[in-house]
Amino acid sequence: MTRFLLPALLLLLPGPALAARWSEPEITGLVTDRAIAEISGLAASRNFPGHYWAINDSGSPAELHLVDGKGKRVASVPLRGADNIDWEDLASFERDGKRWLLIADVGDNGGLRRQLQLVLLEEPAALDRPATVTSVQAFRWPDGPRDCEAAAVDPVAGEVLLVSKKRVPAELFRVPLDPRDDGEPHVAELVGTLPHIEQPDAADLAQTPLYGRYRAQVTAADLSPNGRVLAVLNYRSVHFYVRERGGAWAPAIAPDAPHRHLVLPWLPQAEGLAFGADGREIVIGSEQLPSPFLRYRLIPSESP
Numbered sequence: 001m002t003r004f005l006l007p008a009l010l011l012l013l014p015g016p017a018l019a020a021r022w023s024e025p026e027i028t029g030l031v032t033d034r035a036i037a038e039i040s041g042l043a044a045s046r047n048f049p050g051h052y053w054a055i056n057d058s059g060s061p062a063e064l065h066l067v068d069g070k071g072k073r074v075a076s077v078p079l080r081g082a083d084n085i086d087w088e089d090l091a092s093f094e095r096d097g098k099r100w101l102l103i104a105d106v107g108d109n110g111g112l113r114r115q116l117q118l119v120l121l122e123e124p125a126a127l128d129r130p131a132t133v134t135s136v137q138a139f140r141w142p143d144g145p146r147d148c149e150a151a152a153v154d155p156v157a158g159e160v161l162l163v164s165k166k167r168v169p170a171e172l173f174r175v176p177l178d179p180r181d182d183g184e185p186h187v188a189e190l191v192g193t194l195p196h197i198e199q200p201d202a203a204d205l206a207q208t209p210l211y212g213r214y215r216a217q218v219t220a221a222d223l224s225p226n227g228r229v230l231a232v233l234n235y236r237s238v239h240f241y242v243r244e245r246g247g248a249w250a251p252a253i254a255p256d257a258p259h260r261h262l263v264l265p266w267l268p269q270a271e272g273l274a275f276g277a278d279g280r281e282i283v284i285g286s287e288q289l290p291s292p293f294l295r296y297r298l299i300p301s302e303s304p
Helices: 007-012 202-207
Strands: 018-022 026-031 039-044 052-056 063-067 073-080 087-095 098-105 116-122 135-140 148-154 159-164 171-176 189-193 218-223 229-234 237-242 260-263 270-275 281-286 291-302
Touching: 026 281, 039 098, 039 218, 039 281, 052 087, 087 218, 087 270, 098 148, 098 159, 148 229, 159 218, 229 270
Parallel strands: 039 087, 039 270, 087 148, 148 218, 218 270
Antiparallel strands: 018 291, 026 291, 039 052, 052 063, 063 073, 087 098, 098 116, 116 135, 148 159, 159 171, 171 189, 218 229, 229 237, 237 260, 270 281, 281 291
16 A cells, blocks of 8 residues: 655644655554444543543443553443434544543434434543533534434534535535534534545445445544544545645535545444544544454655
């Protein structure tokens, strides 16, 4: 797999005139623990450096799981104040001097849910007691139900970014992070559609007739710590959309905007993606057992 330059990740690294490239994928460990058998979301921990929080898909208990850089479970923390209806992504961020986690309860395989919910809590600092939800914020789509498995938080803008799963092209929405004063659900606002996500071709469909058509569907997202790079995962690749410092997302997802992506090695049902807390790595997890826990490292290099 070819390493590629990504100059737009400059602000992840110190110093002027730096470029960056991603390493080859590393298999850091093999996930075999049934407690994390359906990883649907990953997020960097800031209270436990080098570790990640993970959640399971629908039908699982309302729990957060702390894993190390090899995907090995360190602890499980029950969550009070929210049920796992269809947890599909997880984000970590800092705001107002506190460290937060957001659980995106946004899955809707059947297209039946009239309202979705965003579960907010302070990141647990202790692993020997349950965590308590701070708030559960409802929202709805502007034009009827759709499936969604990808969410990221922009704490500076005070909004949650959401990417639809089954629509072609995939849609990028935003929802305010704070609840409305009147208690009514927010209505997600369409930002635009995501270009350059390859759809299955005839060869894909011939090779895997049952699952080939799902390979382009978006399953996770995360925002880099500098707030400029939106990483979007599907079953075959990671796509990067980069905005200007302080800029909007619409120009970053224009068809003619610069675009880069990584093609994944074999990984069954990739559904969890997270930047490291310092932005220098990306980890990817799967919703099947056993499965590799993948890592890409960001390699700085001076620009010519």
